Amino acid sequence: MAIKKRKTAELEIIDLAFGGKGIAKPDGFPVFVDRTLPGDKALVRITKKKKKYAEGKLIDLIEPSPLRKDAPCEYAGYCGGCRWQSLPYEKQLEYKKNHVVESLEHIALLKDIPVKDVVPSDKIFGFRNKMEFSCTDRRWLTPEELEDPDIVKGFGLGLHVPGTFAHVIDIDKCHIQPDPGNEMLNDIREYIKASDLPAYGLTTHRGFWRFVMLRSSSAHGHWMVNLVTKEENDEVLIPLAQQLMAKYPEITSVVNNVTAKKAGIATGDYEKVLAGDRCIREKLGDFTFEVSANSFFQTNTRGAEKLYSLVSHYAALTGTEHVIDLYSGTGTIPIWLSRDAARVTGIEIVESAVADAGRNATLNGIENCTFHVGDIKTVLPEIDKRCDVMIIDPPRVGMHKDVVDQVINIAPVKIVYVSCNPATLARDLFMLKEHYNVLEVQPVDMFPHTFHIESVALLELKSKGAS
Numbered sequence: 001m002a003i004k005k006r007k008t009a010e011l012e013i014i015d016l017a018f019g020g021k022g023i024a025k026p027d028g029f030p031v032f033v034d035r036t037l038p039g040d041k042a043l044v045r046i047t048k049k050k051k052k053y054a055e056g057k058l059i060d061l062i063e064p065s066p067l068r069k070d071a072p073c074e075y076a077g078y079c080g081g082c083r084w085q086s087l088p089y090e091k092q093l094e095y096k097k098n099h100v101v102e103s104l105e106h107i108a109l110l111k112d113i114p115v116k117d118v119v120p121s122d123k124i125f126g127f128r129n130k131m132e133f134s135c136t137d138r139r140w141l142t143p144e145e146l147e148d149p150d151i152v153k154g155f156g157l158g159l160h161v162p163g164t165f166a167h168v169i170d171i172d173k174c175h176i177q178p179d180p181g182n183e184m185l186n187d188i189r190e191y192i193k194a195s196d197l198p199a200y201g202l203t204t205h206r207g208f209w210r211f212v213m214l215r216s217s218s219a220h221g222h223w224m225v226n227l228v229t230k231e232e233n234d235e236v237l238i239p240l241a242q243q244l245m246a247k248y249p250e251i252t253s254v255v256n257n258v259t260a261k262k263a264g265i266a267t268g269d270y271e272k273v274l275a276g277d278r279c280i281r282e283k284l285g286d287f288t289f290e291v292s293a294n295s296f297f298q299t300n301t302r303g304a305e306k307l308y309s310l311v312s313h314y315a316a317l318t319g320t321e322h323v324i325d326l327y328s329g330t331g332t333i334p335i336w337l338s339r340d341a342a343r344v345t346g347i348e349i350v351e352s353a354v355a356d357a358g359r360n361a362t363l364n365g366i367e368n369c370t371f372h373v374g375d376i377k378t379v380l381p382e383i384d385k386r387c388d389v390m391i392i393d394p395p396r397v398g399m400h401k402d403v404v405d406q407v408i409n410i411a412p413v414k415i416v417y418v419s420c421n422p423a424t425l426a427r428d429l430f431m432l433k434e435h436y437n438v439l440e441v442q443p444v445d446m447f448p449h450t451f452h453i454e455s456v457a458l459l460e461l462k463s464k465g466a467s
């Protein structure tokens with residue numbers, strides 16, 4: 001079958017690619033189609049044609065896959081959040097494991113590495129402790145909404161259509177955040193609409209309201225509301241904070257992050273506390289953590305406990321080791337490991353996260369953790385690098401090549417690499433594999449209904465002379 005740009009084709013989807021799209025292979029030529037599942041027969045418009053692959057847009061499902069089930073969320077067909085909601089959870093886990101195996105084989109060129117079955121998430125709805133909703137002055141309308149003559153256009157508060165930066169769907173219920181997050185979201189939406197201040201236009205860069213971030217703590221049931229705005233306006237924001245605190249006793253913190261930067265990132269240039277505390281408290285195991293609005297914290301709390309238990313299991317500490325934790329965030333891994341190591345050193349670039357980490361160590365009565373702030377590339381050469389075990393938990397982009405070189409020079413006997421992106425994990429393992437054996441990889445699902453998967457890899461230094 002000839003695949004031509006702008007033409008339609010009837011395709012049978014046979015697999016799911018890393019990134020979440022369905023794959024058809026007419027005459028062996030890969031065509032990636034969003035929002036399709038293996039077993040679907042689909043009418044597809046070809047939107048991009050390259051030498052080695054094409055991309056298409058789903059026009060119609062001619063015959064839905066027998067795997068398909070109804071998605072509980074009405075926005076699941078459009079929202080970038082949960083693109084795999086129609087796929088049964090056990091199948092999601094199978095595909096995620098395949099993606100880890102395929103990345104190791106094709107990118108790291110590592111075959112026969114034992115990759116274990118994915119550790120599932122305990123909850124597949126209401127599991128996400130942090131949600132960032134975007135404000136828009138021109139909400140994106142779903143095809144159903146376009147047919148509704150009474151639909152109100154304009155302001156929207158919600159999540160993005162995948163692959164777009166300016167298309168925001170107005171969402172009144174997100175199934176992956178716990179209750180009463182949606183009620184809070186809807187109250188904030190009504191307050192914003194009634195205010196005289198416009199939403200920030202993602203293309204015009206004018207307007208006031210930018211993001212609403214909701215963060216909750218599963219241990220204490222506490223909530224933080226972070227209102228991200230283009231400028232300060234206490235007259236408008238403090239009454240909203242007071243209104244929220246009065247209605248929801250579980251809200252313990254309302255903060256305002258202020259940023260005029262054009263980048264669509266919900267981090268302020270500076271932060272003001274509008275009501276309550278600056279941080280929210282969460283528990284992992286029997287440790288307590290204070291997390292501020294801009295600090296990284298794993299978004300699936302029970303999943304994080306499983307992840308850190310696995311790190312601890314792979315590290316197999318005996319109480320005598322110096323552990324270095326690269327990309328240490330709010331100090332969760334150092335604190336988790338502190339009782340089993342002689343000392344733990346963390347390095348993290350975000351100042352507020354390092355401040356949180358120091359406070360968190362004190363809060364838990366821990367004295368053997370030290371945290372350094374800065375880019376690992378420049379901080380690592382300046383600290384005492386002799387270590388027995390190194391933990392590496394980088395952001396999605398993986399490690400900088402200079403950092404990989406530094407790790408190879410330091411040559412810790414054991415590395416536990418925690419990754420939220422199988423592709424960059426595999427790329428980094430490719431660079432490390434001359435010096436390290438990859439003993440095992442354990443995927444852990446922290447993000448149900450998405451293609452994202454966390455993996456933990458155990459690496460052991462090759463003995464000199466071994467290849």
Ligand SMILES: C[S@@+](CC[C@H](N)C(=O)[O-])C[C@H]1O[C@@H](n2cnc3c(N)ncnc32)[C@H](O)[C@@H]1O
Nearest residue numbers: 296298327328329348349350375376393394395
């Ligand atoms: C995936 S998070 C891991 C955090 C922590 N290990 C945890 O489990 O909560 C990655 C962390 O790396 C930090 N980071 C990103 N680039 C960095 C860099 N170049 N140097 C130091 N830290 C960096 C981010 O701020 C973030 O806190």
